[in-house]
Amino acid sequence: MRRIFGLLALSAAAVAALLTANPAQAASQSPQPAPFVELVSPGGVGRLYTADPRELDAATAAGYRRQPGTTGFIDRTATTSSTPLFRLKPSASASKWLFTASTSERDALVGQGWVSEGIAGYVGTQPGAGLVQLRRFTNGSEWRLALEPRTTELLNAGYKLDGPVGYVHQNWIRAGAVYFGMFHTGGHPTIIARTKAIYGRDNDWWGGVRDFRDGTHYATDNWPGEDWSSLKPSIGYYDDSQPATLEKHITQATSAGLSFFNFYYYWDSTKQRQDLTDKALEAFLQARNKDSIDFTVGVCAHPYAPLNIPVSQYDAVATNLVRYLQQDNTLRTNDGRKILNICDARGLGDGTNAAVKQFIDTVRAKFGQDLYVMINQAGFDPQQVVNAGANSPYCTTDGPSIEARSYATYLRDQRKFYNQSPTGPYGRCVLSDFDERPRHPIEQPDATKIRWMPDQSFDGFRQAVRNANADMAASTRPSTVDNYLYLYAWNEWHEGGFIEPNERDGCRYLDILQSELALQGPGCVS
Template identity: 65%
Template sequence: MGFPAGTRARRAALIAVALVGTSALTGGLIAAAGQDEPQAPERQAVQRNEPLPLVELVSAGGVGRLYTVDLAEARKAVQNGMKRAAGQVGYLPSAPFEGSAPMYRLKPSATASGWLFTASTAERDTLLGKGWVDEGVAAHLYPQAGPGLVPLLRFSNGKEWRLALESRKDELVNAGYKVDGRLGFTHSTWFRAGAVYFGMFNINGHQRIIQRTKEVYGREGDWWGGVRDFKNGTHYAKDNWPNEDFSYLEPSMGYYDDSNPATLEKHIDQATSAGLSFFNFYWYWDSKNGRPSVTGASLDAFFKARNTNNIDFTIGLCAHPFDGLKIPTSQFDAVADTLTGYLAKENTLRTNDGRKILNICDARGLGDGKPEQIKRFADTVRAKAKAAFGESIYVMINQAGFDPKQVPAAGGNAAYCTTDGPGVEGRSYQKYLDKQRDFFAAAPGAYSRCVMSDFDERPRYPIENADVKAIRWMPDASFDNFRKAVRNVRADATNSTRPPEVDNLVYVYAWNEWHEGGVVEPSKRDGCRFLDVLREELRLTKGAGCTS
């Protein structure tokens, strides 16, 4: 953790540089403020060893760089005139862990707008003896190389210090900087990827599929109607798509009941072995009877699974504007009460700064679907959550069917996506790829990206859609194209200047939407191929590798 010989002279020269001015920050790490900011108890509740984005901020005068994993501080710095540099320098935990090395943060004086970071206690003590100001521990470094870890270097140019990955060494040297030592190791990327979970594969699930399976295929109480039939060669498949291979349409564990906790235990093991961090449960409300609908049994099974705490979860409230799934304003309180019970769970998905996330997968059916009534709903959930467990929640609204520019007016903190509507309607995976990053760019501000494994609703014919010409699928979907789509996500995030609260969350469509082709769950034919692509391209290091 020391520094190479010859750096003392450079440090002495740097210390002599006039880095004094109006400081962008005062008193070091700044506490969060405001009703939508995380308070200290919430930050303490975060999984504190989860690597957080190390944000780079440039002083208003263009000289002097601040690096912080405290996202409240980063927001305050931007408000005070600092500029956010593109991307993250790395990803480091905010709390110590076994073998970790603290990265100290210092500056020449209380009013200076230049910062120096060091992992050397000797260097820190020397500078403090010269009158420098100690601003505490900025983050915790990994002491040696490991999976996904790369060297984090310090650079200087006589005017400021910079931190950067070793891969940027030539770039910074060519820009006039000199290497000022290696601090330690950091994750170069740290995506938290999760899959959309459709908890409909049980007797309490999609009642139309169960009923139509009886009518079309003659089987009573079968929620796998269409999927198992296309896999087994029904004439509905052979007559309309004679050369198509539907042999992938069987999960590796067979046709299961996801109201059984044992099923969810297996799904959790499969997902976490591949490095996934969360499930996003699509969730519906039966407004006619004033109770949860369709997916409740599966979600209950998730909470009963013995390994439920091995993975995070979030609810995606689908208030569709049809079929009794709209939520009138008169039922906002009842829905909010139910959601608050879920949000109180310890393994609720959180933002990088510690706020519990509620997703709205379809906002169009909340009241009249206008921003004012969506905001009323969001504020109702916020108030109930605050009263129940004392935390401010973070509301994200799905880009599908909703203008992401209206998210603030609708009471949301950020937009996100699960599917790409224009991509689906284009009926071509290549068209989806071509416009994928344009779709992301349409959402301003804080944002979480998504990637689709495929979209293919042919197993719905004819049990849900009797018009064969209306059936949508992507003939050019392939594992290679999926890999390209995941790379697009990684590339879009790498140079992002969006707020970092949820910038590294990725929503994968889907874990098990077998009737629509959105499947990354291991199958008997293809095993872990989708999950392996996600693990490789997003460089996920949790888990030991996918077990199907």
């Protein structure tokens, strides 16, 4: 039996705070692997490791300090190739823990009076793709867990290797793409009408995109020599009100390891019903492979009619949203709560914190469950998100960089943009590109007012992905959504924000994401 060291006691209040969040008592958990984070006890000796975001919050409130990054990503549910990782401590008042995958070691320690706190997660029993060995170390005062590549670091710090524990995922980022479900009759009414007026085609929601690719003089006169051959999806110009279209998109996204789609959601306050993106959402729900990917909706309440949401219509919108929130594959946080995104909160009532909170409270009451609400950083002060009744901010685009018309500026300020958000939970984003030139002259007749980033490149996109990954790897934020990444966008073709495979570049955006983030998937199918 390994040596048992002395204890460092916590206050009774601190111990109580930790016990209320015991991982064995969690009401619900996400089936996805979760960040396994390390905390140092208030006394500086004793390490706590947890994959439960609520326990992490309770521990930090009790004075524990989260260490940067993760100790891998651990499974929260058992698999045929995993075994439980047991968590024990020498006494109920101890502030140091020992983790073991050995039932005999656990039973022997419990027989000596140790307290078992249940299962912290599940570790692999054999090496495999994407897995790294989790090891236990001791320095005579405490036990630590660390991934195998950190062995030399721990030995140099005076620890001794106490043996392997099992295998965990080295990385597990949940990357999802913003989905503009507007490529169908009724989805782009202005574009459809203006395409008929300018190009003479009826009922074409691909107006501008199709024309720039085909060499319209609006493109060649204003931007001579530009290559527009990327402006056609690999599957052709599609109708996303058809389930077959969504089935193809789901296959493309999941083959490259994407975890979710974030569908834009619009409400028409004049018609008093869901509009513009409703058909694509319905097509998604009818797709035969929809259960292979999660989804969430982002409520876009713009500060102008008819795309605003008056207070008098809150109840109707909430009733409509519940249908999506009740789906089995609605995106969940790492502690199992369903997620609702608000992509623009400015048009909720009068846009004040009180009006936004009233909307969120209405949806929560209608849903009847503990709903996790995120508000987009664009157009809403991330410092005010909690005051507006939501749980955390997230981002999709970077407005200042878009206005600067420079991808280099975006890369330079990317992590600074993230850090405008408070130190609480946060959903990061990566901007693939912004190029609204196909909107000329359909939506913007003045070519000088068109915004685009002439210095955007695939190398730049790769760096943006690395920046987001590095920010996660150094994070000390709560782990609720700390490994979630919103990608702008799957198919915003009129704004140049697309990672959907296209005829010229194929899967290049998705290939970069999969390789840089180690996303799980067989490889992109274009």
